[in-house]
Amino acid sequence: MSGKRQPQNPVIGHWQCPEGSKAEVRQAAKRGRHFYTSCDCCGVNMGAGAARQTKIWREAEFLQGADVFKPSNVSDEGQGEALPAVQSEAAASEPQSEPVGERWRPGEEEEHQEEPEENPAATWIALGVGVAALAVGVLNG
Numbered sequence: 001m002s003g004k005r006q007p008q009n010p011v012i013g014h015w016q017c018p019e020g021s022k023a024e025v026r027q028a029a030k031r032g033r034h035f036y037t038s039c040d041c042c043g044v045n046m047g048a049g050a051a052r053q054t055k056i057w058r059e060a061e062f063l064q065g066a067d068v069f070k071p072s073n074v075s076d077e078g079q080g081e082a083l084p085a086v087q088s089e090a091a092a093s094e095p096q097s098e099p100v101g102e103r104w105r106p107g108e109e110e111e112h113q114e115e116p117e118e119n120p121a122a123t124w125i126a127l128g129v130g131v132a133a134l135a136v137g138v139l140n141g
């Protein structure tokens, strides 16, 4: 590879932007090799999220002869390719909303109460011994 500095990375393919336009796909030369696109509807989009990168990777029509590298955060199932440790950048965590269908029924929560089957007195005695031992330990220390 030549060490020439290029003001812009070459177009390596085209991708149907969800917004409607045909986007030009370029690829960052730096580590991570993330795709970025430019289209009439969105301008330049350098979003490097895994979902977007994977979408472009799968959907774009890459030019013949173009040097296309798989971005570091694209996971291609079925390929046993050993990738260098992928650092998840701000893993997109979607807020999970609880289903609203659940009804609260009075009395139901009582099932979760723990009822000690052992003699409570024995428990208290054991606790007392422990506390006494602690106290003694503190006094002797």
Ligand SMILES: [Zn+2]
Pocket (backbone or CB within 6 Å): 017, 018, 019, 020, 021, 023, 039, 040, 041, 042, 043
């Ligand atoms: Zn667009």
